[in-house]
Structures are given as C-alpha cells and as structure tokens.
Amino acid sequence: MVENLSGRDRLREVLDAVLDEDNRTLGEMAEDAYASPYHFAHRLRRDAGEPPVAMRRRVELERAAWRLRRGTSVTEAAFAAGYESVEGFSRAFAKAYGEPPSAVRAGGPRDHWLPAPNGIHFHPPTSLWVDAGEAGGPAGDPVTEQLVRHDLDDTRALLDVAKGRAREERERVLLPGNRVLAWDGEEASLAAVLENHVHAKEVWLAAIEGLDSPARGDGDLPRLLERHDAVAPRWLAMVRDVDRRGAWGDRLVDALCEPPESFLLGEVVGHVLTYAAHRRQLARMLLRTLGAAVDHGDPIMWSRTRSDR
Incomplete structure (x- = not known):
C-alpha cells in the first residue's frame, strides 16, 4: 500500500514491486511490474528520482529502525531487512x-526516516508515506500551524496571569448566565472559562x-496548568499529523457522544x-475586570516575538 499517491496508479504498482518482500533483485522487481529491468529502473528514476535497489535498501533500513525501536533484536531486524549477515546489516x-x-x-525517538530525494518513506506497519515537503510540495499549512501554536502559547500566557489572582477572584461570578456552548454549562467566572477552554x-x-x-477539574489552577502543559504537545502533534497526511x-465516530456522532x-x-x-x-476581559494587566492576544505580535522564527 502506498499513501498519498492518488492518481498515480502506475507509480504505485512500481513502488509496490520495489517493496514486495519476495522481490530482492532488480529483475524480480521488474518482472512483478510486467516491465523489463531497464524500463523499470528508468521509470522509477524518472518519477521518484532514485534507483529501485537503492530505494528498497533505504526503506528496508527505515523499517529496521522502526522495528528496533519496538524491541526487535538486531539479528531479527537484519534478516527481515533482507541482509544475509548481521555484520553486513x-x-x-x-x-x-x-x-x-x-x-x-x-x-x-520515533523518527526513523532517512534523507530521500522523493519523500517516499516506510510508514508502519507495512505502508509507505510520501512526505510533501521532501517531495517538493508544501510541508504543511502555515496558517493552521500558526493558529494552533498561537492558541497554545496564548493559553499558557493567560494561565500564568491567572495564577497571580486569588482563587476567590478567579471563581467570582462576573458573567452570570454566560454559556459559550450549551453542553459545557455556565461559564460565569474566569475559573470556569479557563477550565472549559483546557x-x-x-x-x-x-x-x-x-x-x-x-x-x-476542581478549580485548582496549578493542576490546570499541568493539564494544559500535558495536552498542548499532544494536540499540536495530532494537528500536524492530520495536516501531513x-x-x-x-471521519471520527465519537462513541463518547450520546448517541454516537461522527465528525470530520x-x-x-x-x-x-x-x-x-x-x-x-473572554478570559482577557475577566482578567482586566479583576485588575490584571494583559495584552491583546494579537497573533501578529506573538509571531514577531517568537524565539524560533
């Protein structure tokens, strides 16, 4: 199976021939793709920029690295990758x-990819992945990345400011009857807004x-900070993974809903x-009401002050 190659069925067949476990030589790969060795190699060099044997060797090493990180022995990984000896592997x-x-x-570390001229890599457990950035396409949507990272960083900054207010202030009713979403209940205080946000x-x-x-949570702000710091990298990783794929x-079928509901x-x-x-x-407005100094949360200013720009 080759992912992210829709509309290129012939190249898919060629790549499947390269990675088939029974095809160890160029001749076997070409025969499986119903082509001569010359035309098979020419096709792959033209469309993927890499000789078939070199691609197979690289992808097999990537698969071996993934297996090793899952606890496979060096000997098992060597023979699974098609090497005749552990020393050669x-x-x-x-x-x-x-x-x-x-x-x-x-x-x-989960990163098992080696440099590739075409972005084609091993993707566990038995597939290939085509990385758009390496393949010459966009590496990811920069707007989505900015929106998500700004949200996470801005949330952390607001929680830090809220930490400086007494619990009584954070739980003070300032917006009676305020409901952002019906199923989340009333969010009349700073504490309630921040809790539902995280x-x-x-x-x-x-x-x-x-x-x-x-x-x-129970309104404990140090614990809410810990929860944010735990969920933030997972959320960013999920969005990046969806974007890259x-x-x-x-479609997600959410069994936690009653009744279950599906969402894109x-x-x-x-x-x-x-x-x-x-x-x-809302949190900014409530913090100002409580006498705290907060910025405007402008993503432009956030972007300009980031240390990793």
Missing part, C-alpha cells in the same frame, strides 16, 4: 544512521485517540480553534 545501518543498530533503544482539547483528543472521557476529510477532523480542529479564540478573549 550493521555496517549499512551505521553508515545510514551514524550509529550501530545495537545503540537503538526500544521505545526511543478541557475541550482533552475531550476531543480522548475521542480521537479512543480514550475514556476525561473528568473536569492530508487527512482533514477523515477538519470540523473538529475548526470547532476547537473557534471557541478557543472566543474563550481566550
């Missing part, structure tokens, strides 16, 4: 990754990841960003 792996396979830790990402991630619905149209992933992220922006501005 170890030399090739060390040359590609800069470390011997014995140095790879189980459960270590909780929204926890709930949606639980649905996406198939986890139990998380409980709401072009999976905005994938693009709808989910749009929903969260919309109400996140609203709640952040």
